[in-house]
Amino acid sequence: MSQRVIKEILSQEEIAPKHFKMVIDAPEIVEGAKPGQFLHLKWVDNIGGDPLLRRPISINDMDKDSGELSIIYRVLGRGTELLSRLSKGDKVDIMGPIGKGFSIPKEARKVVVVGGGMGIAPLYPIVKELLNKDREITLFLGGADEGQLLNLKDYEEMDLELKTSTVDGSHGYKGFVTDLLEEALDGADYIYTCGPEGMMEVVQEKAKKLGVKGEASLEERMGCGTGACLSCVCKIKVGTKDDWEYKKTCTQGPIFPVEEVIFNG
C-alpha cells in the first residue's frame, strides 16, 4: 500500500563525486516496503513550483526496526541538483513504496546479480534478502570507477562471491561488467539485474543463451507514479512470437521478467 508522507532528512552525504546518500526517517514507508520498490519524491520547497514533477528514486536500504530508509542518487539535472542541497532537518515529500518489487522463486538457489552504474542502487535490498534466505550469490558490480561501485564496503563483508569491474581499472577487472558474466551464469538458476539498457540487453542475451530466467529493473520517465498517466510504459513480450504490449513501469514494474523485456523499444 502506497502513501504520501512528508518526512525529515536524517543525514545527507556525498559518497562519491556527484553521488549522494540520503537517510530519511519514514517508518510508515519502511513498514510495507519490499526490495526493488521505489519512492516518488518531491522536495518540499518546490511544491507547485519548478521543477514541477516528482523524481523516482529506488530504496537503497531500509531498517524495519528503526524505520529509517536510505536512497543513493546521482546528480544528473536540475531536480537532483536541488535535492543535493538539502541537509539534516529539511523535509522531503514521499510517495511510496511504489512498484511490484523483486520476487524470490523457491528454485532460485544459485543466483547471479548484475548491477551497473546507478543500477547498483536498487539491488542492495534484494541481495540482503537473498542472503537471509540462504541463497548462493554471485554479485557483479560495474561502474566507471571505484566510486561508482555503490555499497562496495557493505558487500565486501557479506557472504557472497563479489566480482567488480571498472572502466578505468580503479577496482577489479578493467572493462565491462558483462565481460565476466558467462562463466557465472553457467549453472545459475536465476538472475537479477539493473543498470544501463545496453548492459541489461547483453545480460538478457547471455541469460537467454544459457536458459537462465530472472528479473530486470527498468527506468522510464514518470509522471504520476500511480498508473494513471501512461507516460512510463515499456514494451513487454506477451504470448509467443513477437507480440508485445505496453506495461506501466511504475505500478506494473519497475521489475519485469528479464526475458520478456524488449529493450530500446
Added chain:
Amino acid sequence: MSQRVIKEILSQEEIAPKHFKMVIDAPEIVEGAKPGQFLHLKWVDNIGGDPLLRRPISINDMDKDSGELSIIYRVLGRGTELLSRLSKGDKVDIMGPIGKGFSIPKEARKVVVVGGGMGIAPLYPIVKELLNKDREITLFLGGADEGQLLNLKDYEEMDLELKTSTVDGSHGYKGFVTDLLEEALDGADYIYTCGPEGMMEVVQEKAKKLGVKGEASLEERMGCGTGACLSCVCKIKVGTKDDWEYKKTCTQGPIFPVEEVIFNG
C-alpha cells in the same frame, strides 16, 4: 552606479510576527548607496525558476565601514515566504543600489518624517543622515501594533522627537499616525514620508494645506529595475494645472516630491 552581485547572508532574524531582518555582507553595494535607495533581490535557489521575478526591498541600514547592509521585510506572498526560509551562509542575488534616493535641501532645518507599516523600513537611513546633518526631526511611526514599529529601539536612543501610534493601542497613541500630524507640520520646512497610499495621501493633503514641501517614497510592481520595462510607472504632476506624466518608480523614483504625486492614479 548599480551592479549585480551574489552575496552571503550574515544573519536572519524574525523581529516581529512575519517581519524579518536580514543582514548581508555587500561592501560593493554599500559603498555607493544613499538613503531611500532599494535593492532588487532574487534568492539564488530560484534562478530561472518560480517565483520568476526579483523583489524590490529597501535598504534599512548600512555601515560603510563594515560593508554590511540590512533589510527588513514582511512575509506577504510566495517570494518573501521563501526569502524568510534562508539563513546565515545562504546567498542572495542583489541588483542595487537602485533609485534616486532622498535629498536633503539646505533649507530643511526642521523636518517631519512620517512612516506607516512597512513604509517605516526605508526611512531609517535618511533619519540617520538628517541627524548627522544636525536637522531637527519629528518622527511619526504608525503601525497595527508595537511589533510593526520598526527600528523603534534605535529611534528611542536618538536625538529626535518620537511620536508613535498603533491601531491596537499597544504603543503610543491609539489610532492613525496621521491624526497627530497637523501640529508638528506647522512650522516645519520639509517632510519625508513612506507608507500605505492612503496614509501618504493624507500626509500630502495636510502638508499642502500648510505649504510644506517634501518627499514621498512610492511602491509599484517592478519588472526590470533598470528603467527598461515601464511596468513600475506612477503618475507625477508636470507643469501647472492637472497635467501629469508616467514616471518610472525604479530609476526616476522611488522618491518623488510629495506634492507632485497623484495617488491612486
Added chain:
Amino acid sequence: MAKVNLEVDLNGLKLQNPVTTASGTFGFGPEYYQYVDLNRLGGVMVKGTTLNPKQGNATPRIAETPSGMLNAIGLQNPGVDHFLKKILPEIRDYKFETIVNISGNEVEDYAKLASKLNVEGVGALEINISCPNVKKGGLAFGTQPEMAASVVQAVRVETDLPLITKLSPNVADITEIARAVEEAGTDVISLINTLLGMKIDINSQKPILANKMGGLSGPAIKPVAIRMVYQVAQAVQVPLIGMGGISNADDAIEFFLAGASAISVGTANFVNPEVTMEILDGIEEYLVEKGYRDINDIIGKAIEKKNNIV
C-alpha cells in the same frame, strides 16, 4: 463543515461538488484510491476512450518544462468495449460522476462511441475535439467551428446524456468555437486542453518526445486558461468546467471567479496525489472566510457586468 453548499448543476449534470479530475491524468479513478477518498470527488473524467484499443505513442512520452510538462501519450486506452465490460462495473458505485472522455478520427467514431456509452453508470460524455496528438482529425475538429459543431451534433442525436465539449486552446479566437458548439447542442463546455509545445535535447540535438510535439499542461498554462474561461463565460450561456494548471484551492477559485462552474485538476495530481482533497477543503474554507454560503455565488464574479462598464 456542511456550512456551505458545494453542489453545482451544470445544465442538468449535477455534481456533489465542483472538483473533478481531468481526462488522462487520473486513470479511471481507482489508480488514486490510496491517496484520495474517491467518494468525495465531484466527477472523474476518465482517460480518453476510442472505439478500438490504442497502443499510443512510442516513449519518451513526457518531458518536463518550466512549471509545466509536455505529454504525447497518443491516447493509449483499452477501447470502449473493454471500458464498458471491465472498468465501468468497477467504478460505477463510487459517488463521483463518471464522465467518459471520447476521441475519434472521424465524426462517425464519436457517434458510435456515444451510442455505445448510452448506459447506466455513465454520468456524461466529454467530447475531446482538442487532443493535439492524434495526427488525423483530432486537431482539425477543435480549431474549426463547423467541424467542431458537426461532431457535437452527431453525438447529440445518439445520446441523452449531458454533453460536455472540451475545447482546444490552440486557436486565435476561442469564443468562436465555443459559440459553435453551444449552438450545436452541447450542455457544457470544458476548457482548456493542452497547448501544443515541444522540447529539444541539446545534447542529442533531437526533440525529447518520440512524437516530437506534445501537449503543454501544468501551472505554466494557467494564465492562458483563465483568460479563455473569462472570454468564453461572456460569449456563451452554457456552464463551463475550467482547467489548466490548477494546483491548489487558490487556483481553483481563480477559475470560479473567471466564470467556471466546476473545475478539473490534471497535472497537479502527479505533483501531489492528494491535491483534489486539499482543493476541496480549501474552496470550502475560502467560502466560509469570505462569508459565502454557496459556491454558485462566486461563479463569474471577476467579470464586470456590462452595465457597469463606463
Added chain:
Amino acid sequence: MAKVNLEVDLNGLKLQNPVTTASGTFGFGPEYYQYVDLNRLGGVMVKGTTLNPKQGNATPRIAETPSGMLNAIGLQNPGVDHFLKKILPEIRDYKFETIVNISGNEVEDYAKLASKLNVEGVGALEINISCPNVKKGGLAFGTQPEMAASVVQAVRVETDLPLITKLSPNVADITEIARAVEEAGTDVISLINTLLGMKIDINSQKPILANKMGGLSGPAIKPVAIRMVYQVAQAVQVPLIGMGGISNADDAIEFFLAGASAISVGTANFVNPEVTMEILDGIEEYLVEKGYRDINDIIGKAIEKKNNIV
C-alpha cells in the same frame, strides 16, 4: 575565444552574433549599460514605437505567474520623432544593430513609421503585428494572413531596410501567417510575441492587471515558442529570430536547433540583467565543446530532413 564564428547573416541583416534583446524588455539599450557590455550584443530591438507618443495603460501593468509574467504596458513610448531626435543619436554608435519595433493601429501608420525610420543608424525594422495589448488592430493584424501581408507590403514599399515581421502565437496555425508575410516580402520572421493571458486576485475578486488581460512571457511559454519556430522553419525560406522564455545558453541553443538563426532575450533580462552576456559565452562554449566552428552549423539541426523520414 575567437575560435568559433558567431556572425549570422539574416537575409542581408548582418549581426556580429545571434544574441539580441526583445522589444519592450531592454528599453533602448542604455538602460542596461551598468550590467551589460552593450557593444557585445548582436542587436537591440527597441521598445515598440508608434507615430505619436503613447501614455500606455494604467497600473498594475504586470503580474507574476508560474515561471512567467503577464504584461500590459500598452505601448508607452515617446513616439517616433522623439526617438529619431533624442534617442537614436545616443545609441547609433554602439556596435549592436538598432532594430526598431514598430506598431500601429492602421496600415498607414506602419507605412509612415517606415518612411520616417529610413535613416542611417537604424539597422532594421521589426513589424509588430502581434502586440495583444492594443485594442484596435494590433491583434487582428497578427491573426489574419491577409491583414498581416498588407502591413508588410505597405512597409516594404517605404524602405530598403531589412524587414523583420514579428508573429503572434495566438493563432491556430502559425505557418499560415508565416507564409503570408514571407510572400509579402519580409526578409526575416521573428517569433513569438506573448500569449494572451490573465490573472485574477482572489481577494479583490478582480483581474490583477488594470487592462485585465496581458501578454504572457518567460520560461513558461518556451515549449510553445520552440514548437512554433520548429514549424515555421519548415514552412518558409526566410531566416528566423526565435524568442520566448530564453533564460540561459541552453535555451538559446534549443532555439537554434529548432531552426532559429538568431535569438532574442526578453523577460530573462529582468531576472538576471547580465543574462545576455552569459548566453553569449554559453553558446560559444557549447560550440567549442561539440566541435563546431560556426554557429550556422547548428541552425535547424533538430529538424529531420524530409528524405530521412520513413
